[in-house]
Amino acid sequence: MIDKITVVGAGNVGATAAQRVAEKELAREVVLIDIAEGIPQGKGLDQWESAPIEGFDTRVTGSNGYEESAGSGIYIVTAGIARKPGMSRDDLLTTNAGIVRQVAENIARVSPNAIIIMVSNPLDVMCYVAMKASGFPRERVIGMAGVLDTGRYRSFLAEAIDVSVEDIQAMVLGGHGDTMVPLISYTTVSGIPITQLIDKERLDAIVDRARNGGAEIVKYLKTGSAYYAPSSGAVQMAEAIVKDKKRILPCAAWLQGEYGMKDLFLGVPCKLGRNGLEQIIEVELTDEEKAALRKSADAVLEPMALV
Known part of the structure; x- marks a missing residue:
């Protein structure tokens, strides 16, 4: 447990992340920040009132400013507009870049030693904006993307072959978007290669569904985007950092x-x-995976040039 974790953005992703952090008691205090007056205060109070029922002692408070968050060890940044049907993550670029830039500057001002976990889209570019604006080293600016994408991939695989999600080992690399790269060569079920349990046609369909997992949810919701799984991904990262789990x-x-x-x-x-990002692990990739990762990188570099 650390003293304080702040969640920036009190929308669906941010509010759910704050509740998960509190329930896991990762910090003594959770601060929920949003520019909308009354929203973070009301949601923070509502969450704190759930503490006696859920059995956690983490204090949740809401604020419209950053002073209350001073000294936070971790900031989970979810601020920005959400996707609507027909929008790509890159459509959010200009608006969210301005928001994230201001957020990062405020974080650096009040908590210069903090670690930023970025959730706002387009994810990879927003990480770049936050690192530039904060001046933080790469160890302290990390994006939540692969955890979410891998969660979707694992859930679809578990459903397809009727096994527990806990027994699916997998990893999705690349940019957080349509060019993400599920590593089939590293996908196993309790150590059994996935290719021994499912045919290529079905596996290709699952990979495609994972790549479009966010858009599938946006299409259903119509007025918003995913938030339960994204908040879980961000909090899993925060827990690994707080508990030094490696x-x-x-x-x-x-x-x-x-x-x-x-x-x-x-x-x-x-x-x-x-310490945040402590090591990047380089794994051997197939030629097909290498090509896909390069294609994904190119898709990230193009919008980066615009910010």
């Missing part, structure tokens, strides 16, 4: 030569511990 999770990290790439955020296997 977990290997697929996260968006600033590459400096790893996988033959440099100067961009891309989803890769990361060791997360008390």
